[in-house]
Amino acid sequence: MKKILFLLLIVIGVRSQSTAQDYIDPLPSLKLYPGTVVTLDGTVINGYVYNNYKEKNQKQCLFYKEKDGRSERIYKPNELISYTIENTEYRSVNYDGTLRFGKPGKNFVFVAQPGAITTYAYYGSEKQIFWAKGNEAPVIGADLTLGFKKNINKLIGDNTALASKVEQKQKGYGMMNIIDIINEYNAQALAEKP
Known part of the structure; x- marks a missing residue:
């Protein structure tokens, strides 16, 4: 068995x-892109987000109000609903890998395919695909x-x-x-x- x-x-x-x-992939270039952050109260703030790529993007969002890279703000997953880097999105989700020992930690997880059922990609030792409907458990x-x-x-x-x-x-x-x-x-x- x-x-x-x-x-x-x-x-x-x-x-x-x-x-x-078949899904979109995160942006590969490590640079500043136009982006947004969505705060916990639903406020959308436009600015620029530094693409740290895959694993690092899951831990924090480096947000800048100005393109010149001044006035940096580092957001953690428990401080935002989501953020975008150009046309890609990361959402704050209770997920930190497929092994479930205790309560999962909160991470920004890449939205591979949005929809009524969203397909997410989590980058650990390898890419993991999972699904969630709204704010329900993955x-x-x-x-x-x-x-x-x-x-x-x-x-x-x-x-x-x-x-x-x-x-x-x-x-x-x-x-x-x-x-x-x-x-x-x-x-x-x-x-x-x-």
Whole structure:
């Protein structure tokens, strides 16, 4: 049983990594970009954000009011809702890796694909993809391996037609089709927006 579980985790990890190529990546250049910060009260402040790239961007936001690099402010994940660097976004989320021992720490996590169900990328020793709906707890690949129907319903349960396809194990609506299921959910949610 342990071998099967281990193989499933590997398959989901590989599937997440291979399909992650469909998502946008963080900006690679270490420099100052136009950006914004969104404070905890929802205030949007325009300015410039220094791109520290991947792991460092998860720990802090280096914000400048002026392009000349003066008047720096360093924001931590518990001080902002989100921040943008040019056209990319980092959101403050309770997530610090896939291993869950105790309460996860708060980090700025890269938004790989926004939507009703947002796809996030966390950069630790390797890129980890996970999903969250609004401010709900994230669903990671291991969650889906250990209880696919239960955990996918945390994300898509309010779409009864889609949840029914998963429940009935229709072709194309299984664990290996998580990306397609989320994309279908997001497309339907966008079409239903007034």
